[in-house]
């Protein structure tokens with residue numbers, strides 16, 4: 001199947017570019033999500049236009065003119081941010097026409113009593129995309145969403161690209177599962193993989209990597225889209 005593997009550099013251009021961390025560009029302030037558990041603002045995890053004129057950038061399947069924003073709870077509150085049903089992470093897809101023209105700052109909070117401040121994650125912009133087939137036949141795609149069937153696939157099919165770190169952050173294709181496989185946390189959300197982000201991403205020169213966020217130390221975040229619902233429903237899990 002076809003995949004788009006990004007490479008990153010520290011910092012990002014202004015505007016609606018592909019990036020991890022930093023501040024979301026133009027997100028209406030009232031849409032900044034709060035964690036359903038600790039009730040504090042979540043940290044911005046990434047911003048990805050559904051379509052872009054950047055060379056080789058992926059076109060996401062659900063809307064021609066929206067921007068995807070990812071958030072997760074980064075407070076040291078014991079929130080279950082790895083589960084899709086706990087409200088401690090969130091995926092928003094917002095039409096461009098509803099976005100402003102400046103970075104959005106997080107809501108002010110009353111949490112400074114312990115010297116705590118909302119964690120702004122390191123900003124990493126996409127410098128280029130590697131577009132590559134990974135050898136997974138389309139007729140086994142469904143097996144990647146079933147714990148039993150996935151574990152029975154031949155090893156080179158079940159773990160595409162040799163399980164190499166350089167390919168664990170990507171758009172499209174099937175989920176490249178961590179050693180725990182397709183069981184999810186505690187179950188898989190509906191739909192299919194839209195993108196996945198490793199806890200460390202590969203920088204432009206391939207020899208360096210930068211840490212993204214707290215993904216349970218070495219997990220991968222998987223973002224799903226369920227296009228059987230209208231509008232599509234997004235979910236995020238983090239698996240180790």
Ligand SMILES: [Zn+2]
Nearest residue numbers: 035038073079
């Ligand atoms: Zn929380």
